[in-house]
Amino acid sequence: METIQRTKIVDVLKSTAYGSTVNVKGWVRTRRGSKQVNFIALNDGTTINNVQIVVDTELFGEEFLKPITTGASLSVNGVLVQSQGKGQSVEIQAKEIEIYGTADPATYPLQKKGHSMEFLREIAHLRLRTNTFGAVFRIRHNMAYAIHKFFHDRGFFYFHTPIITASDCEGAGQMFQVTTKNLYNLKKDENGSIIYDDDFFGKQTSLTVSGQLEGELAATALGQIYTFGPTFRAENSNTPRHLAEFWMIEPEVAFNDINDNMDLAEEFIKYCVQWALDNCMDDIQFLNNMFDKELIARLQGVLKEKFIRLSYSEGIKILEEAVAKGHKFEFPVYWGVDLASEHERFLVENHFKCPVILTDYPKEIKAFYMKQNDDGKTVRAMDVLFPKIGEIIGGSEREADYDKLYNRIQELHIPMKDMWWYLDTRRFGTVPHSGFGLGFERLLLFVTGMANIRDVIPFPRTPKNAEF
Ligand code: 4AD
Numbered sequence: 001m002e003t004i005q006r007t008k009i010v011d012v013l014k015s016t017a018y019g020s021t022v023n024v025k026g027w028v029r030t031r032r033g034s035k036q037v038n039f040i041a042l043n044d045g046t047t048i049n050n051v052q053i054v055v056d057t058e059l060f061g062e063e064f065l066k067p068i069t070t071g072a073s074l075s076v077n078g079v080l081v082q083s084q085g086k087g088q089s090v091e092i093q094a095k096e097i098e099i100y101g102t103a104d105p106a107t108y109p110l111q112k113k114g115h116s117m118e119f120l121r122e123i124a125h126l127r128l129r130t131n132t133f134g135a136v137f138r139i140r141h142n143m144a145y146a147i148h149k150f151f152h153d154r155g156f157f158y159f160h161t162p163i164i165t166a167s168d169c170e171g172a173g174q175m176f177q178v179t180t181k182n183l184y185n186l187k188k189d190e191n192g193s194i195i196y197d198d199d200f201f202g203k204q205t206s207l208t209v210s211g212q213l214e215g216e217l218a219a220t221a222l223g224q225i226y227t228f229g230p231t232f233r234a235e236n237s238n239t240p241r242h243l244a245e246f247w248m249i250e251p252e253v254a255f256n257d258i259n260d261n262m263d264l265a266e267e268f269i270k271y272c273v274q275w276a277l278d279n280c281m282d283d284i285q286f287l288n289n290m291f292d293k294e295l296i297a298r299l300q301g302v303l304k305e306k307f308i309r310l311s312y313s314e315g316i317k318i319l320e321e322a323v324a325k326g327h328k329f330e331f332p333v334y335w336g337v338d339l340a341s342e343h344e345r346f347l348v349e350n351h352f353k354c355p356v357i358l359t360d361y362p363k364e365i366k367a368f369y370m371k372q373n374d375d376g377k378t379v380r381a382m383d384v385l386f387p388k389i390g391e392i393i394g395g396s397e398r399e400a401d402y403d404k405l406y407n408r409i410q411e412l413h414i415p416m417k418d419m420w421w422y423l424d425t426r427r428f429g430t431v432p433h434s435g436f437g438l439g440f441e442r443l444l445l446f447v448t449g450m451a452n453i454r455d456v457i458p459f460p461r462t463p464k465n466a467e468f
């Protein structure tokens with residue numbers, strides 16, 4: 001076969017160099033044909049769109065074409081011609097075809113469409129080859145890029161926080177332990193507690209639930225930073241919105257109060273959604289048509305409105321009124337309750353019909369580091385609530401006062417030996433500062449319209465599942 005420089009299918013489809021000979025390589029989506037002519041839809045992952053290869057059946061012979069079935073990989077030399085069929089601009093008239101690898105239809109699991117999402121999760125190693133997951137993971141890449149660009153353009157520094165840690169940032173005790181100890185022969189003290197002196201780090205360590213605490217160290221030196229890394233939570237939540245391993249983006253800004261923090265969160269998330277609409281439209285259009293006819297309208301919707309800002313207490317009042325009028329929630333509503341996703345979505349989807357930023361939550365349901373309000377009951381928290389998702393961002397202004405922070409740590413019995421370095425930010429040159437965390441996969445749920453968080457991360461980790 002003649003050696004010709006490969007052209008990516010995304011570029012071929014935009015080309016008008018009719019009559020020129022090109023090479024494309026990719027995987028067969030479908031082949032259909034007759035005695036005269038065969039049509040191969042070829043995809044190389046560069047775009048949701050396939051290029052159509054037109055094959056003279058006689059020229060190649062039916063025997064040669066037989067193994068070219070869904071999933072087979074090919075290299076094709078051919079002439080670029082303007083397409084006769086509708087819906088595509090160009091096609092390739094094959095001159096030479098090399099079959100790299102076949103995919104026996106008797107065993108290749110991805111045949112025509114119609115596979116359930118559950119089935120595709122069981123073959124997550126191959127689901128990447130479907131149109132749907134191609135679209136999702138091209139969007140995922142684009143969102144990661146947009147996030148770095150957003151912060152870089154605004155003078156934030158990308159700061160790398162450790163994955164192995166000895167402190168529990170969120171204080172929820174949902175951490176995965178990291179140890180090299182022999183679990184069959186654990187050394188214990190006279191009270192039966194495990195001794196960690198001889199463990200790898202000489203103390204008990206875990207996978208991080210958040211990079212925030214170290215992020216604050218950097219923000220109070222570099223001014224404005226963000227983290228973007230893997231995050232681990234051993235919460236046994238089998239929901240369409242929880243993963244045991246997910247990615248979080250955590251900006252932290254010195255001198256920002258909660259209002260600046262809300263402005264940043266709103267600008268940030270709108271930027272990401274706008275970026276998706278501007279750069280991923282083919283994929284979004286596909287997902288809109290396949291799964292969720294409201295997707296594009298919903299994305300455009302959040303860009304239009306200024307997010308509603310109201311306090312947790314006001315939010316509870318609205319929910320209580322809804323209950324009084326006969327609305328049924330699965331979980332109870334009262335001041336002090338940790339809102340469930342159904343409550344958050346009621347405020348966003350039924351009541352305001354627009355994203356909501358809820359502030360000033362009861363201190364009992366929020367982490368120790370949040371700035372305490374003068375009422376003694378609430379803290380300067382802010383959660384951004386989104387349609388279809390519920391909480392997409394959680395953040396706060398931080399407690400900058402050493403004594404108040406110290407006392408809160410004591411009240412919550414957080415071991416002070418883990419916190420001395422964090423407290424030093426308040427001991428030396430303390431400043432007001434704020435930050436938040438965006439769950440990357442929650443953002444992707446929103447942008448792709450996928451219904452389950454397991455379908456926006458390549459290889460999901462959830463309770464009882466760590467395959468691939
Ligand atoms: O509200 P969270 O727990 O806040 C923090 O971790 C803070 N340290 C953030 C900060 O202020 N720097 O988590 C932040 C976001 C949530 O709003 C949600 O989008 C996502 O992280 N998240 C999860 N995403 C997937 N699976 C899980 N188990 C998640 N837990 C939280």
Ligand code: MG
Pocket residue numbers: 391393394
């Ligand atoms: Mg939260």
